[in-house]
Amino acid sequence: MSMAFSIFGIGKNHHDTKNEVVEIPLDQIEPNRYQPRQVFDEEGIQELAATIDAHGLLQPIILREYEPAKYEIIAGERRFRAMKLLQWEKAPAIVEKMNDHETASLALIENLQRSELSSVEEAQAYEKLMDLNHLTQAKLAKGVGKSQSAVANKLRLLKxxxxxxxxxxxxxxxxxxxxxxxxxxxxxxxxxxxxxxxxxxxxxxxxxxxxxxxxxPLPSEVEAQKEQERLANEENVKVKKPKKRSVKHKPAKKASPAPKIKISDPRIAMNTIKESVKMINDSGLDAELSEQTLKNAYKITIKIPKQK
Incomplete structure (x- = not known):
């Protein structure tokens, strides 16, 4: 609670306070008027009383003397109620010197750090702490170790x-x-x-x-519509997509040989040869072609000079 003490200004002037345990008559003790807990679980008090009766009071209550021989509880009202149930005459206690402001703030903080408070009691405690210490929601949230949104949501319940x-x-x-x-x-x-x-x-x-x-719109119907849309989206995702076929790399085909040219007319062959000789001459070589017609064939002679 050190952060809370510094933020709420508690304990600044009490460095010399000794945690001396004293016995205080129960009839001189009053509950804290700033106690945030409004509902006490009687069954829980009885269980606590049974534990105290069997093992003793492990932790003394904390009081402050607001008038001579009159004490107010700062922390430990459940233990106080359990001791009354056991009909003890005196309570082991530590008496602190605190003013009204410090007493109220510490009582609220001490109870906020426990889990027994209802949401409304928690909201009321926040509101009282803000009023007592002139705090913003942000500073209160920092002091009690909560997010500002959590504090704001609790305070809304007071509306x-x-x-x-x-x-x-x-x-x-x-x-x-x-x-x-x-x-x-x-x-x-x-x-x-x-x-x-x-x-x-x-x-x-x-x-x-x-x-x-x-x-x-009814929230239940809105939620049902969202659920239907979610299911529909899931169904769309489940629709089978065409499977990608694994591509098998086939060995490259060997280049097929150039198609053979069939020539049935020898005159076409003669012209093809003459054209070839002409291309040789055009390229710079002096090729000579002579032809001779025989009885059953054509004879062609090509002379290409050697390079010097």
């Missing part, structure tokens, strides 16, 4: 009408039921609270009824 807050305190409805009623006016909250309790509406049913009152 609910008192009967709804009390229903959360008494465990008749949940915090989420309460949040569903935040956008309703006072009369609508009161009527919806009765319906939740009498008809045993769950949170989703409550949200639907609130949306119906406001003429908005």
């Amino acid at each position: 609910l009408i008192v009967p709804v807050q009390n229903a959360i305190l008494d465990g008749l409805i949940t915090e989420r039921h309460g949040r569903a009623l935040l956008n309703l006016n006072d009369d609508q909250q009161r009527k919806m609270l009765m319906r939740i309790v009498n008809e045993k509406l769950n949170v989703r049913q409550t949200e639907d009824e609130v949306a119906r009152l406001q003429g908005k």
Whole structure:
């Protein structure tokens, strides 16, 4: 709690305080007026009393003397109640010197660090700490080790009408039921609270009824539509895509030989040879061609000079 102490200004002037345990008569002790916990679990108190009776008080309560021989609890009201249940005459205690402001802040912080507070009690404790220490939500959140959004969400519960807050305190409805009623006016909250309790509406049913009152789409139907769209998208993904065939690299085909030219007319052959000789001459060589017609054939002689 050192960070909280520094932020809320607790303990600055009490460096010399000795944690001396003293015995204080129970009838001189009063509960803390700033105690955020409004509902105490009686069964839990009885279990704590049984533990104290069997093993003793392991941790003394913390008090402050606000008037001579009159003490106020700073921390340890559950232990105090358990000792009263056991009919102890005196309580082991550490007496601190604190003013009203410090006492209130420490009592609130000490209880906020426990898990027994309801959401409404937690919100009320935040509001009191902010008022007592003139804090912003951001600085309060830093002091109690919470995010600013978490603190803001809890504080919103205080906008609910008192009967709804009390229903959360008494465990008749949940915090989420309460949040569903935040956008309703006072009369609508009161009527919806009765319906939740009498008809045993769950949170989703409550949200639907609130949306119906406001003429908005029902959250259950919106959620169902989203689920249908999600399933449809999944089905689309599952549609089989054509499988990619693995490409097998076939060995490259050998170049096929040039097609053979069939010449049936010898005159075509003669002309082809003459054209070839002409290309040789055009390239710079002096080739000579002579032809002779024999009885059954043509004789062609080509002379190409050797290079000197």
